[in-house]
Amino acid sequence: MAKQYETIIGLEVHVELATKTKIFCSCSTRFGGAPNTHTCPVCTGMPGSLPVLNKQVVEYAAAIALAAHCEITRECKFDRKNYFYPDNPQNYQISQLYLPIARNGYVEIGAGDTKKKIRIHEMHMEEDAGKLIHDEWDDTSLVDYNRSGVPLVEIVSEPDMRSADEVIAYLTKLKTMIQYLGASDCKLQEGSMRADVNLSVREAGAKELGTRTEMKNLNSFKAIARAIEGERARQIELLEAGRKVVQETRRWDDNKEASYAMRSKEDAKDYRYFPEPDLVPVVISGEWIDRIRKNQPEMRDEKLERYKKEFDIPQYDAEIITESKHMADIFEKAAALCGKPKKVSNWLMVETLRLLKEHEMEPEEISFSPEHLAELVTLTEEGAINSTVAKKVFEKIFAEDIEPAAYVEEQGLLNVNDEGELLKVLQKVIAENPQAVVDYKGGKEKALGALIGQTMKAMKGKADPGMVSKKLREYLQ
Amino acid sequence: MANKISDETIEEVGILAKLELTEQEKKDAKADMEKMLDYIDTLNELDTEGIEPMSHVFPLNNVFREDIVTNGDGSLDTLANAPLKKDNSFKVPKTIG
Ligand SMILES: [Zn+2]
Numbered sequence: 001m002a003k004q005y006e007t008i009i010g011l012e013v014h015v016e017l018a019t020k021t022k023i024f025c026s027c028s029t030r031f032g033g034a035p036n037t038h039t040c041p042v043c044t045g046m047p048g049s050l051p052v053l054n055k056q057v058v059e060y061a062a063a064i065a066l067a068a069h070c071e072i073t074r075e076c077k078f079d080r081k082n083y084f085y086p087d088n089p090q091n092y093q094i095s096q097l098y099l100p101i102a103r104n105g106y107v108e109i110g111a112g113d114t115k116k117k118i119r120i121h122e123m124h125m126e127e128d129a130g131k132l133i134h135d136e137w138d139d140t141s142l143v144d145y146n147r148s149g150v151p152l153v154e155i156v157s158e159p160d161m162r163s164a165d166e167v168i169a170y171l172t173k174l175k176t177m178i179q180y181l182g183a184s185d186c187k188l189q190e191g192s193m194r195a196d197v198n199l200s201v202r203e204a205g206a207k208e209l210g211t212r213t214e215m216k217n218l219n220s221f222k223a224i225a226r227a228i229e230g231e232r233a234r235q236i237e238l239l240e241a242g243r244k245v246v247q248e249t250r251r252w253d254d255n256k257e258a259s260y261a262m263r264s265k266e267d268a269k270d271y272r273y274f275p276e277p278d279l280v281p282v283v284i285s286g287e288w289i290d291r292i293r294k295n296q297p298e299m300r301d302e303k304l305e306r307y308k309k310e311f312d313i314p315q316y317d318a319e320i321i322t323e324s325k326h327m328a329d330i331f332e333k334a335a336a337l338c339g340k341p342k343k344v345s346n347w348l349m350v351e352t353l354r355l356l357k358e359h360e361m362e363p364e365e366i367s368f369s370p371e372h373l374a375e376l377v378t379l380t381e382e383g384a385i386n387s388t389v390a391k392k393v394f395e396k397i398f399a400e401d402i403e404p405a406a407y408v409e410e411q412g413l414l415n416v417n418d419e420g421e422l423l424k425v426l427q428k429v430i431a432e433n434p435q436a437v438v439d440y441k442g443g444k445e446k447a448l449g450a451l452i453g454q455t456m457k458a459m460k461g462k463a464d465p466g467m468v469s470k471k472l473r474e475y476l477q
Numbered sequence: 478m479a480n481k482i483s484d485e486t487i488e489e490v491g492i493l494a495k496l497e498l499t500e501q502e503k504k505d506a507k508a509d510m511e512k513m514l515d516y517i518d519t520l521n522e523l524d525t526e527g528i529e530p531m532s533h534v535f536p537l538n539n540v541f542r543e544d545i546v547t548n549g550d551g552s553l554d555t556l557a558n559a560p561l562k563k564d565n566s567f568k569v570p571k572t573i574g
Contacts, residue, residue, distance in 0.1 A: 019544050026547040035565040036552040055541035084495045086569045142566035275532030283538045
């Protein structure tokens, strides 16, 4: 019988905090500026420059730590992690090793019987590195230090996960929690949330952990799932062949769906940490912690319960909508504007989810405004447009955030509510379909459907089918 | 007292510092580093029994900045020291990021 293997996974998650300025200088953290425009002597490591800690970084980091049930280190310090790489202008990264801001927490994944705690080993504050862009033209690398010094929180889990599904559940939980706190937008694609996967396998029932590898460069949930499957298979294959797993860092290439070991020179793990002499300790008092706790916004679970009670939204729908803070914000604003929460939830649950899936997008990437969704709901409710037109208009809203009232006017998509016009068309349809009329009068309800269809077609879809049906019945009585 | 630095250590330090050294440079670096370690060893003469390690001489904590952008476009100054540049960026040998 084939041996059974267990996969042991721990995660190192980096989250870029949503501060306006960098962690140690007053440069902007805005994403997407022209290269090196958000730089100064501090974040480019000029000799003699001095870092000063951004207070908001501590506030966000502590808020995340509290939400993840961690113990806050009352006096925490920064350390230097030394390594040489072009994205790191100081030749060291200011991080926390000896006294990180928080330790010993957990988040819960799953529900009911599958509920499980994933323990958090520690959380620390640190600075991000610059960005290297490969220049195909002359085979060199270009360095942009705009990201250098952007604040990060690194969340290190215990090796408590056993499958790709659990990893995705854990990441989703962290992402939702942090987005609700407003501490980060957690966009994997843009790199504001990054995960390194530590993975080992062992024979089922074995006590000792196997040798683990660390996998980098994972920038979507799908890539993470594929990388986990790939690395598990690779390690099992090695063991089955009587060979050993080597402890190393591997880069995942999602296009090739394969990983390769980084050269040992890139993978030098001796960081020669020492206490950062340019920064003083951070003392976090009990009052400060209480204040952070008190300022905590409505979290996901509370919101979910409120949606069920206040708007009578079913559990499943409330789960989907509240899983993304962005979607929940759109829902609440649109519902308040049009006063029809159920209709808004319907647009999100059906058409929005369908389009997200079709375009392989995450809910965070929704770019339409709640005002326009609310307007669409109102137009439909007032009978100004019918549901087929509404769907088409919604696709335009989803893609380009058009203003629906102006759009339907411009495109001539408004329902024809002119009874005289409708009656004229009805008479014509009835005259042209004598058999259907006879069938309907003879009790065949289906025949009415054919007449409605003909009328809608003649009116180019710009009639309310309910109204057409009503008028037809009246006319044929 | 005299500290000894092994060939492996010099090799390892070279890799960490991303330096390629000639045999003569390795020999010189070894001698220099041994001298430095001997010098630092003077500190071992102090009795530090029962003294808390510290990373700071001042009894200071919680020196913070408010989260307000006050720096503007610093690219001109930042790139002034770049030996090679292109597209407002530092140009360096091909590196896999
Ligand atoms: Zn700066």
